[in-house]
Amino acid sequence: MDKYSLQGQEETLDPGNWERAFETGRQILEDSLAHFRDVRERPVWREMPQDVRSSFEAPPPHAPQPLEDVYEELNRTLMPYPMGNIHPRYWMWYMGAGSFTGALAEFLAATDGSNLGGGNNAATLMDRQVVDWLRQMMGFPGTASGTLTNGGSMANLIGLTVARNVMAGVDVREEGVAAIPAPLRYYASDQVHSCHQKAVEALGLGNKALVRVPSDADSRMDVAALEQAIARDRAAGRKPACVIATAGTVNSGAIDDLSAIGALCRREDMWFHVDGCIGALMAIAPASRHLVAGIEAADSLALDPHKWLHVPFEAGCALLRDSNAHRAAFAVQPEYLEEKPRGIAGAEFLHSYHLGTSAAFRALKVWMALKEHGVAKFGRLIDQNVAQAHYLTNLIEAEPLLELMALTTINIACFRYDPGNRNEAGLRDLNTEIMLRLQEEGIAAMSDTTIKGRHCLRIAICNHRTRREDLDLLVRELLRVAAEIEGTD
Numbered sequence: 001m002d003k004y005s006l007q008g009q010e011e012t013l014d015p016g017n018w019e020r021a022f023e024t025g026r027q028i029l030e031d032s033l034a035h036f037r038d039v040r041e042r043p044v045w046r047e048m049p050q051d052v053r054s055s056f057e058a059p060p061p062h063a064p065q066p067l068e069d070v071y072e073e074l075n076r077t078l079m080p081y082p083m084g085n086i087h088p089r090y091w092m093w094y095m096g097a098g099s100f101t102g103a104l105a106e107f108l109a110a111t112d113g114s115n116l117g118g119g120n121n122a123a124t125l126m127d128r129q130v131v132d133w134l135r136q137m138m139g140f141p142g143t144a145s146g147t148l149t150n151g152g153s154m155a156n157l158i159g160l161t162v163a164r165n166v167m168a169g170v171d172v173r174e175e176g177v178a179a180i181p182a183p184l185r186y187y188a189s190d191q192v193h194s195c196h197q198k199a200v201e202a203l204g205l206g207n208k209a210l211v212r213v214p215s216d217a218d219s220r221m222d223v224a225a226l227e228q229a230i231a232r233d234r235a236a237g238r239k240p241a242c243v244i245a246t247a248g249t250v251n252s253g254a255i256d257d258l259s260a261i262g263a264l265c266r267r268e269d270m271w272f273h274v275d276g277c278i279g280a281l282m283a284i285a286p287a288s289r290h291l292v293a294g295i296e297a298a299d300s301l302a303l304d305p306h307k308w309l310h311v312p313f314e315a316g317c318a319l320l321r322d323s324n325a326h327r328a329a330f331a332v333q334p335e336y337l338e339e340k341p342r343g344i345a346g347a348e349f350l351h352s353y354h355l356g357t358s359a360a361f362r363a364l365k366v367w368m369a370l371k372e373h374g375v376a377k378f379g380r381l382i383d384q385n386v387a388q389a390h391y392l393t394n395l396i397e398a399e400p401l402l403e404l405m406a407l408t409t410i411n412i413a414c415f416r417y418d419p420g421n422r423n424e425a426g427l428r429d430l431n432t433e434i435m436l437r438l439q440e441e442g443i444a445a446m447s448d449t450t451i452k453g454r455h456c457l458r459i460a461i462c463n464h465r466t467r468r469e470d471l472d473l474l475v476r477e478l479l480r481v482a483a484e485i486e487g488t489d
């Protein structure tokens, strides 16, 4: 026991010198503000020099060093080499663009320090309020419930889990999936996000339980083909359980016919899930909201505040129409987490709404963003991005060397550079090289994908800093780089 005896002053992680901590804190705050202010002057992305790269291989530090020195190292190794998604010309994959307020919110959430496992504290009330705000923004009824998650993938998993438990015809939580009498089938278009495959696998249903329904020429689910697939499965003794409609596909932003699919689910007595990670928030955008009409009828909906609300990663949200079914899927009552009539445990624990226990205080960044700007401004910014994607689409269609590769429905444009003398493989090589050079020169970040077997470049404008002139510049620079590669400069 001797080795545990206390001697002298106990240690703590708090600053030894608060004055210096104030200084460092102020410096970090100022530098962060400048980081956002000057983002347009920096390249979108840059390759790390080798010495910076190898600094991340250093062994664990045993000796202490002043916080100022730790921060100074970050200014050399971390801050100059971000992914780039806060830059006005970042349009890769699908990202929010962050904000200074978001950064402050993360800082304040950590300062508050609450664990959103729940309990009787202000952070928990704010979490419930933010979920309820999102519910109202989506037009869900007051009886619905929801939870913030680490992202859309988890939000989808939560919706699909409740769907499985409700549709299984057996107590899956107690008996397990082996007891499900007829194999469950989920249906989604062939454009469905990959997280749904992971979800059905994690749910023990297997990848083949996710039936990929063909999409039409504009990448929307073919509803007649969906009906046929459902009929086939019923005839074969399988149980059609759930349709996953996508409101904004990741490839091209296509929106499945939510009203038709919702009606079909009611007719067929199936669960109606909407993956709205990209498009759900269009429900608050005046010019775009008609595109997601019918979303409010979903049994479950996944949306992603870290996309079009631009809060820093991570923040997703699952909404469930039936709060009882939601709780029935996740509620547990361990003896060490008993709710009490008063005090710190005097509130409902939030782990009854998701798979985890501890949780980050994600609500604050959403709360601060909505309070600072108001819902209406976010709606306008969404419409602005959609208008910009259509502006870019017009530029593409006006340029003979560029070919539009998919219908631009919302804020995603797919296209390629085609000089007319290359086959598919040659075009893929050429366009990939264009994309990589634009990244490496720090000019613009776009990604690529393959739609209906054809490779294309992809611009997803989920970015409140983008201006039309950035899109003009993109087309100009793309043509320059392409000409350089072709050696016809």
Ligand SMILES: *Cc1c(COP(=O)(O)O)cnc(C)c1O
Binding pocket: 094, 150, 151, 152, 153, 154, 193, 195, 246, 248, 249, 250, 275, 276, 277, 278, 304, 316
């Ligand atoms: C982004 C996205 C997801 C996954 O969401 P994460 O927040 O990345 O986990 C799922 N579906 C669609 C359509 C998406 O765009």
